[in-house]
Amino acid sequence: MSYVKLTRDEIAARIARDIPEGAYVNLGIGMPTLVGNHLPKDREIILHSENGILGMGPAPALGLEDMDLINAGKEPVTLLTGGAYFHHTDSFAMMRGGHLDIAVLGAFQVSVSGDLANWHTGGDAIPAVGGAMDLAVGAKSVWVMMEHLAKSGESKTVERCTYPLTGIAVVKRIYTDLAVLDVTPRGLVASRLVPGLAFDELQRLSGVPLSPSAARAAA
Amino acid sequence: MIDKIAPSVEAALADVSDGSTILVGGFGGAGVPEELIDALIAQGARDLTIVNNNAGNGEVGVAALLKAGRVRKIVCSYPRTADSYVFDALYRAGKIELDLVPQGTLSERMRAAGAGIGAFYTPTGYGTDLAKGKETRMIDGGGHVLEYPIRGDVALVKAERGDRWGNLVYRKSARNFGPTMASAAKCTIAQVYETVELGALDPECIVTPGIFVTRVVKVPRKKQAAQVRERAA
Numbered sequence: 001m002s003y004v005k006l007t008r009d010e011i012a013a014r015i016a017r018d019i020p021e022g023a024y025v026n027l028g029i030g031m032p033t034l035v036g037n038h039l040p041k042d043r044e045i046i047l048h049s050e051n052g053i054l055g056m057g058p059a060p061a062l063g064l065e066d067m068d069l070i071n072a073g074k075e076p077v078t079l080l081t082g083g084a085y086f087h088h089t090d091s092f093a094m095m096r097g098g099h100l101d102i103a104v105l106g107a108f109q110v111s112v113s114g115d116l117a118n119w120h121t122g123g124d125a126i127p128a129v130g131g132a133m134d135l136a137v138g139a140k141s142v143w144v145m146m147e148h149l150a151k152s153g154e155s156k157t158v159e160r161c162t163y164p165l166t167g168i169a170v171v172k173r174i175y176t177d178l179a180v181l182d183v184t185p186r187g188l189v190a191s192r193l194v195p196g197l198a199f200d201e202l203q204r205l206s207g208v209p210l211s212p213s214a215a216r217a218a219a
Numbered sequence: 220m221i222d223k224i225a226p227s228v229e230a231a232l233a234d235v236s237d238g239s240t241i242l243v244g245g246f247g248g249a250g251v252p253e254e255l256i257d258a259l260i261a262q263g264a265r266d267l268t269i270v271n272n273n274a275g276n277g278e279v280g281v282a283a284l285l286k287a288g289r290v291r292k293i294v295c296s297y298p299r300t301a302d303s304y305v306f307d308a309l310y311r312a313g314k315i316e317l318d319l320v321p322q323g324t325l326s327e328r329m330r331a332a333g334a335g336i337g338a339f340y341t342p343t344g345y346g347t348d349l350a351k352g353k354e355t356r357m358i359d360g361g362g363h364v365l366e367y368p369i370r371g372d373v374a375l376v377k378a379e380r381g382d383r384w385g386n387l388v389y390r391k392s393a394r395n396f397g398p399t400m401a402s403a404a405k406c407t408i409a410q411v412y413e414t415v416e417l418g419a420l421d422p423e424c425i426v427t428p429g430i431f432v433t434r435v436v437k438v439p440r441k442k443q444a445a446q447v448r449e450r451a452a
Contacts, residue, residue, distance in 0.1 A: 050322065051246040051392050067248055068393040074247030074300070085391055087398040087426070088246070089330045092323030096343060120348075126310060127319050128299035129349065134323035137342040168346040168362075 003196035005177040011145055013038040014192070015104055015175050019045055023101040024094075026050065026135055028118075029073040032104040032145050048100055050131040052091045055083025072131065095131065096138040103139035105132065107146045107171075109161045112208050114171040114183040116144065117163035129166075136167030148176035148205065155207030157181065157188060178202055181210070189213050223385040223435050224414055228258035231408045231436040235264045235373055242329065242371035242400040243271040243281060247300075250393035251280045252377040252410045254438040259375070265289045270329070270369055272322060272396060274298035274306035285309055294369065296322035321349060324366055326399055332368035333402025333431070340365055371404030378427065381411040382418075385432030386425045394426065401431040408433060412440045 006014070008031055016038035019025055026048045027035050036058065039045050047056040049071045056071060057078035065076035079085075094100060109117040116136050119129045136142055150156055157174065174181040179202055180192040191213035193202055199212050225231035232255065235241070241259070245251030260283060267290050274293050275282025282305040284290055293315060298306050309315040320328070321343050331339055340363035344350045354365040376397040378387035387409055389397055401407045409427075414437045 049392070051249070051395050053392055066391065068250070068391040070247055070249050070392055074249075079391070085389075085394055087394050088322075088326040088396045089399045092326050096323050096341065126299045126307060127317075128297045129319060129321050130297040131322040133321040133343045133347065133349065137345070138323075165347045 003194050005148075006194060007177075008034055009038070011175050011177055014180070015143060015145060016040065019043070019102060021045070024048055024054070024099065026095065026100050026103045026139065028103065028105040028132070028135065029130070030106045032106055033071070033073060035104055035145070048091075048094060049077070050088075050091055050095065050135075052086050052088060053077070053079065053083065054086075054094075055080040057083070092131070092134055095134045098138060098140060100135075100139040102141045102143060103135040104143045104145055105135060107144045107156065107174075108150075108163045109156050109158050110144050110146075110171050110174055110183075111158055111161050112183075112187050114169045115161050116142070116166045116171050117161040118144075118166045120164045122164055132166050136170040141172045142167075142170050144171050144174045146174065146176055148178040155205060157206050157208050159208055178205070182213070187211060222383045223429065223432060224383050225408075225434045225436040228254050228410070228436050228438065229261070231255070231434045232258050232262045234406075235259060235262055237264050238266045239264060239372040240268040240270065240370065242369075242374040242396075242404050243269055244374070244376040244395065244397040244400050245280065246272050246392070246395040248276060248280075249391075250377050250389070250395045250397055252375045253280045255375040255377075255408060255410050255436070256280050256284055260284055260287050260289065266291050268292045268294065270294040270325070270371065270400075272296055272325070273300060274303055274317075276300055276302045278305060282306065285315065290315060292316035292318060294318040294320060294325070296320055296325050319349060325369070326396065328366055328369040329371075329396075329399045329403040331366075332370040333399065336368065338365055338367045369403065371400065372406065374400040374404035374407040376401050376407065376409050378409050378411050380413040380415055380420065381409055381432070381435040382415050382420055382429070383435070384417060385409070385427075385429030385435055386420050387411070387427040387429075387432060387435075388420055388424060389426055398427045398431075401427045406433045407431055409435050410438045411435055412438065
C-alpha cells in the first residue's frame, strides 16, 4: 500500500491540536516555529520566547516590524494583549524551573529512552547550543518535531544517539512525518501512522523496536 | 549630588583596560549597545574576553569588535548564525577562543556573580559534552552540574531611559541580558535614548535600580526603519 508523508505544516498542525487550553509553550527555532501558525483559535495558549516574552504573537504585517520585539530565531514578532516582558534570568527560571508545560524541539536523533541530540552534529561544525539544554531538562513535557528519516535515509530514532547529547531521557513524544511515537518505559509506542502506512513498514524504517499503541492493536 | 550621566560614550569608556572581561548585552540584534561597542573599538582596549549570547552579526556591534582584532576569547551560547561570518573566520583560523555555555547557565552564572553566590548546581547540560570535566552531584534523583559565577570588569548594556542615579527601564525584548549583566560587573555602563529627571521613572516599574549602574550615557535614537534594513541586508 502506498502512503504520503506529512508536510512540515501538517506535522505542525497535528502538534498544535494536541496542545491543551491554558498551556505555556516554548517552540524551538526552526521547524517547531511552524506550530505557532496552527494553534486552535478557540484555545488560549501562551507562547514563551527565551529572550523574555510570554504571550508572543504572530509576525507583524510588513512594515510594522519592531526590532526590539523578536523571537528566539531573531525574527520580528508581536505581543498579545496580556503578554509580558522580562529579563533573561527570569526567562530561564521559567524554563529550567519546570514552569513551561510543553517545549517543542527539533532533533537530529532521539533514542528509545528519550535521549535528545539536537545541538551539534560534531566534526568541525561550529557548535551552538542556545537554550536547547535548558528547555530539554526544564519543560514538563518535551515533544520533538522531526522528519522520521535523515536526508541520508537513516532513521532518526536510534538505540543510542551518536550525535552529542542535549539531554538524557528528556523526550516524552516524537511527532514525525510518518507517525507519533511516545517514549515509554517499554520503549517507543507508535500511533497515528499516516494513512496507508502499515505498522510493519514503519517498523522496518525505524531502526529501533517499536510497539503499536494499545488502541491501534485493538483496532 | 550623585550624577552618573557621562557626557559622551568616549568619556564613559575611557578607563577600560586591556585584558578586561566585558559583559555585552543583547540577543541577536535586540538590546545590543552598538554605540558603546563602537566607542570601545575607538578606545583601543585589546586582549578582551567578551561575554554575549551570540558572537556578532554582520559587521556591526560585537562582530565589529571581533573584526578589529580586540577579542581573545568569547563566552556565548549561540555563535553560529546566518551572518556570523566574522566570528566563523576567526574561529576556523584559531584566532579566537570559544567558551560555549548553555544560555540559561550563562545567564545564571552572571546572576550568581551579581548576587554573591559562590557556585550553583544546575541540571542543564548534565551528561553532555558541555559538562565534561565539571563536578556533578545527584540531587533529588537527578544529575546536576556545578557552575561558577561569571564576573565582568565592565558591563555594556542598552536601556531605553535612565536617570542620574542610574535607574533604568528597557524596551520590549531588548531587555534580555541587560539587568543581569548590570548586576554582575564592577563597572556597568548603560547607553540610553533618553535621560530623564529623578522621579520621572515610575518607582514601581524601574527594572534596574541605580545601585547596579556606574554610568549612563545618552545616544541618538536610530530610526527603526534603518535597523530593519540593516537586519535584512
